[in-house]
Amino acid sequence: MVEVQVFGLIMDEESRAPVMVLRAVEGEETLPIQIGFAEAASIAAALENIEVSRPMTHDLLMVVLDTLDASIERVEITDLRDSVFVAEIHLKKGRRTFKIDCRPSDAAALALRAGAQIFVADEVFLKAAPADAAEASRLQWLAFFHALEASENPDSILDSDPEKTVH
Template sequence: MKPAHTSAQEEVEVRIRGLMMDPVTSMPMIVLKDIGGDAVLPIWVGIFEANAIALEIEKNTTPRPMTHDLIRNILRGFETHVTRVVISDLREDTFYAVIWLERGGETLAIDARPSDALALAMRADCPIFVARSVLDSAKANSAGRDSGNSDELRRWLENLNDDDLGKYKM
């Protein structure tokens, strides 16, 4: 468990813009987009995590509950609500997330992998946020690497439309 979450000024609300294969690395990535602006944040995930998110994006049901469905069902059973998910940190090229829960007026913060937090957020229909420091770090990290490729990727991600996302769907 963690202390109370950061202030709204330190977080940017995002939505999942899409789930696609990175055209360069052929790895699945979740593309988060700033609701109030143009910032995008790609988060590379494993194939199993991507499939769990794809099932929810496409509203496909499975005959038996998948792991994230099970977690949602357990939380409901204990009258606990997922109030928000925050991509909270970026250290050594690894993203960290926090799932914020509320039960009986008590708030709990649970450490999670971003892919699990996002899959649960979609199933719980709760808002998703990214710490501003994460957006700034991700931008600085990509600029510090191969600036040409990262700038090109960022521009490509920012300009994707729904038809483009369909081309690269999982």
């Protein structure tokens, strides 16, 4: 398993669908995952610490978990089957642990809110990582410019290296 962070969100130019870009905390692995618009909005809100007047779905789930004294230990993207990514949320309640099947976008949205680590199975990178370095670099630069555009403090991003920046 490789620990990753949400590097950023970009718009796929061909499909016009949002893409969540995950980047290894240590290493060069980059993993783009196409996601839905609602999940992209939820992830963006978590990345930017945006408070909304009414809870979004992932905020509501965090309230439910808190009410039940359960916590998210970690999330894992475990497989890629027929072009569909598979993820699990690892929950803890007391001494019991549970693995909940979910989409990677939901797992990431919840992990960001819970401050939980995100992991990707090594074989997922082998199956899905960009085929060449040029595509990986293009995704990194797109996420870098998106972070620059969305940031309230662009100087902090300009002082960083897009090859290393994690949004």
